[in-house]
Amino acid sequence: MRVATWNVNSIRARVGRIVDWLVREDIDVLAMQEIKCKPEQFPREPFEAAGYELAIHGLNQWNGVAIASREPIDDVSTAFAGMPGFAKGQEGENLPLEARALGVTVAGLRLWSLYVPNGRSLDDPHYTYKLDWLATLAADARDWLAANPDRPLALMGDWNIAPTDADVGDPSLVPGVSTHISPPEREAFEEFEKLGLSDVVRPYQPEGYTYWDYKQLRFPRNEGLRIDFILGSQPFADLVTHAGIHRNERKGEAPSDHVPVVVDLDLSLNGEEEDDDRPMIFG
DNA sequence: ATGTCTCAGTCACTGAGA
Numbered sequence: 001m002r003v004a005t006w007n008v009n010s011i012r013a014r015v016g017r018i019v020d021w022l023v024r025e026d027i028d029v030l031a032m033q034e035i036k037c038k039p040e041q042f043p044r045e046p047f048e049a050a051g052y053e054l055a056i057h058g059l060n061q062w063n064g065v066a067i068a069s070r071e072p073i074d075d076v077s078t079a080f081a082g083m084p085g086f087a088k089g090q091e092g093e094n095l096p097l098e099a100r101a102l103g104v105t106v107a108g109l110r111l112w113s114l115y116v117p118n119g120r121s122l123d124d125p126h127y128t129y130k131l132d133w134l135a136t137l138a139a140d141a142r143d144w145l146a147a148n149p150d151r152p153l154a155l156m157g158d159w160n161i162a163p164t165d166a167d168v169g170d171p172s173l174v175p176g177v178s179t180h181i182s183p184p185e186r187e188a189f190e191e192f193e194k195l196g197l198s199d200v201v202r203p204y205q206p207e208g209y210t211y212w213d214y215k216q217l218r219f220p221r222n223e224g225l226r227i228d229f230i231l232g233s234q235p236f237a238d239l240v241t242h243a244g245i246h247r248n249e250r251k252g253e254a255p256s257d258h259v260p261v262v263v264d265l266d267l268s269l270n271g272e273e274e275d276d277d278r279p280m281i282f283g
Numbered sequence: 284a285t286g287t288c289t290c291a292g293t294c295a296c297t298g299a300g301a
Contacts, residue, residue, distance in 0.1 A: 009301085010289055034301085036290065061290045062300070118301060214287035257288075257301085
């Protein structure tokens, strides 16, 4: 099974090349971010004609997440527990939620499409929102992992964080000023690794960016960022046989500014059923 | 020069967001 994540930067603007890629690359599940539309505006037909069913969460022209799958989608969630909202000039609880998280179960895998808030700048309210959002997500992931230690879980999406200096090729990012590279953001990312969620792509693809700004010839100059990640629980990581970044999707007509990130899974390694007949050696 | 791209609102542009 092939599972991927892609910040598509408007599904309506490039549905053709996205579905073409899904079919060409034999992708089973795609987590999308920045669909930039409501569910009723989502171009369902090309996906359904190609054999995918859809879960869509979009509230307006901003943000928006969706998941396309060749296998049935169950247990759809449009927010994680305690997810904070945002409203300009307001603080506190119960602010309106944005469409940035979508959880589903497919083939026994728990999968989330996540669009982490951008942060804008270190002194912007969106930066605090970003850190709150990540801390709350980590708390929910901790609870879920404690309750489901044997289940494959993947948090997939645009994290808007470059975890290491090697992930930063865009010279416009200034330490101490810019988001995506600040120590609190990197610490927020590391919290997920402390929970036992690991970047399942990097072992197979150690180098490379996943995003290049449209401006300033960032792609031709290869001045990008690695900010799109698939973090898997140990039971998920145990299924991974290969992974990669599809850099070519930044080329050609009307690309997104992000490219897809793909993992190959061998679900036959998921031994739950097969193990039932084996003798219990421990415990 | 935020030098590009997308969308909404409203109808050739501007504002917002990234």
